[in-house]
Amino acid sequence: MRLTILSALVLFANSMLAQGPDEYWLGLEEYAVHTSGDLEGMTTYRLYLNMLNPSDYLSACSGDEENPWVLESTSTPAWYNTPSVSEGFADAINPAFFTAFPNLEFDSWLTIGASSAEDGMDISNVVDPSYNAFAAFENGEDINSNSPVGNLWFTLYPGLEEVDDAGFAGEDLKVLVAQITTSGTLSGSLYVQIFPEGIQDPDIRLLLPIVYAPEQCTDPEACNYSAQAWLDIDCEYGPLAGTIVGEANVILQEGQTEWTYTCDAGSDSYLWEVGNGATIVSGQGTNTVVIDWGTEVVAGTEVTVIASNGDCEGEMSSINVEFSVGITELDLSSTLTAFPNPATTQVQINFQSDLRDGQVDGKMRTITGQFVSTFVIIDGYATIDVSSLANGTYLLSLQTERGIVRQSLVVSH
Numbered sequence: 001m002r003l004t005i006l007s008a009l010v011l012f013a014n015s016m017l018a019q020g021p022d023e024y025w026l027g028l029e030e031y032a033v034h035t036s037g038d039l040e041g042m043t044t045y046r047l048y049l050n051m052l053n054p055s056d057y058l059s060a061c062s063g064d065e066e067n068p069w070v071l072e073s074t075s076t077p078a079w080y081n082t083p084s085v086s087e088g089f090a091d092a093i094n095p096a097f098f099t100a101f102p103n104l105e106f107d108s109w110l111t112i113g114a115s116s117a118e119d120g121m122d123i124s125n126v127v128d129p130s131y132n133a134f135a136a137f138e139n140g141e142d143i144n145s146n147s148p149v150g151n152l153w154f155t156l157y158p159g160l161e162e163v164d165d166a167g168f169a170g171e172d173l174k175v176l177v178a179q180i181t182t183s184g185t186l187s188g189s190l191y192v193q194i195f196p197e198g199i200q201d202p203d204i205r206l207l208l209p210i211v212y213a214p215e216q217c218t219d220p221e222a223c224n225y226s227a228q229a230w231l232d233i234d235c236e237y238g239p240l241a242g243t244i245v246g247e248a249n250v251i252l253q254e255g256q257t258e259w260t261y262t263c264d265a266g267s268d269s270y271l272w273e274v275g276n277g278a279t280i281v282s283g284q285g286t287n288t289v290v291i292d293w294g295t296e297v298v299a300g301t302e303v304t305v306i307a308s309n310g311d312c313e314g315e316m317s318s319i320n321v322e323f324s325v326g327i328t329e330l331d332l333s334s335t336l337t338a339f340p341n342p343a344t345t346q347v348q349i350n351f352q353s354d355l356r357d358g359q360v361d362g363k364m365r366t367i368t369g370q371f372v373s374t375f376v377i378i379d380g381y382a383t384i385d386v387s388s389l390a391n392g393t394y395l396l397s398l399q400t401e402r403g404i405v406r407q408s409l410v411v412s413h
């Protein structure tokens with residue numbers, strides 16, 4: 001059954017009906033930012049009623065004494081209307097005039113679904129004789145429709161068979177309510193009538209605040225948190241640095257004081273921090289740093305990193321680093337051999353020394369100290385697969401009861 005003007009007025013005069021679900025919301029979305037010409041310094045916003053179902057239908061918008069329609073801007077005039085050719089409602093906007101009047105495309109207007117006459121919507125309005133909110137809108141004046149009679153604009157419900165009607169939410173779940181071009185900040189409220197999934201009785205009536213859609217995030221941990229937001233929508237979080245890869249058990253001794261630590265790449269910047277008097281030698285701001293731990297005995301500490309994109313920081317990643325003291329490197333390099341050296345696929349490790357016992361644990365690192373792998377020498381021998389390693393020089397080290405034994409290894413495929 002189609003609504004008449006009288007029935008629409010009766011519906012909106014009755015404000016005692018229960019409010020509908022609060023998942024419906026009004027959001028301002030940026031449509032165009034003007035950097036030159038007559039509109040320089042202004043932004044064109046589009047106000048949408050965000051729905052729950054594709055078949056939800058926006059029937060009417062209004063404001064009266066109990067459910068006021070308020071639309072305000074911090075600028076004067078409150079918004080832009082194209083001189084001589086401005087229209088109060090989108091269904092009267094003809095895109096054919098955009099060439100002759102370019103600013104008409106960014107005119108401020110009210111609507112239900114339509115952005116121009118080409119959308120085929122027929123929008124009607126009812127004016128309070130004591131306060132014409134639509135005339136105030138056309139004059140670029142703030143609106144406060146809070147009289148007993150109120151102001152109303154509406155469209156006739158076409159029925160579910162007309163699924164292409166612009167009053168339906170559609171797949172993007174939103175219906176256009178207004179376009180406003182202004183240099184100020186907008187705020188206000190609007191009373192709306194919704195036919196949920198096309199059902200006219202019972203309907204849903206809500207007095208909704210007008211908010212900026214990009215600021216719809218109530219999570220204080222998010223980068224775009226807004227204290228004025230009332231829904232968790234489009235919260236943005238900083239990038240994650242991921243797991244820090246590097247030596248967690250550092251042996252302090254002369255000969256090697258610098259160690260490499262790395263995290264996930266892909267962020268704009270990285271902030272690394274270390275404790276216990278250590279120094280970041282290089283790489284601050286990138287995903288890989290070289291840290292000089294020195295040779296002094298220190299307590300365990302953390303290496304931390306925070307990745308960021310612009311001003312948006314992610315959660316901190318950390319690695320606990322423990323330290324032990326190594327005896328000055330023994331002059332036993334001749335007892336640790338690698339064959340062949342350079343190696344291509346496999347290398348045979350031979351450790352002949354009075355320091356060895358049945359099993360000795362070894363580590364392979366890059367020449368900059370980045371950990372590559374471990375190996376175990378049993379009864380003086382071990383075989384290491386180097387076929388997947390990049391060409392370069394590597395450092396083999398064995399931790400014995402009396403010190404560290406090292407040998408360099410060249411991988412060349």
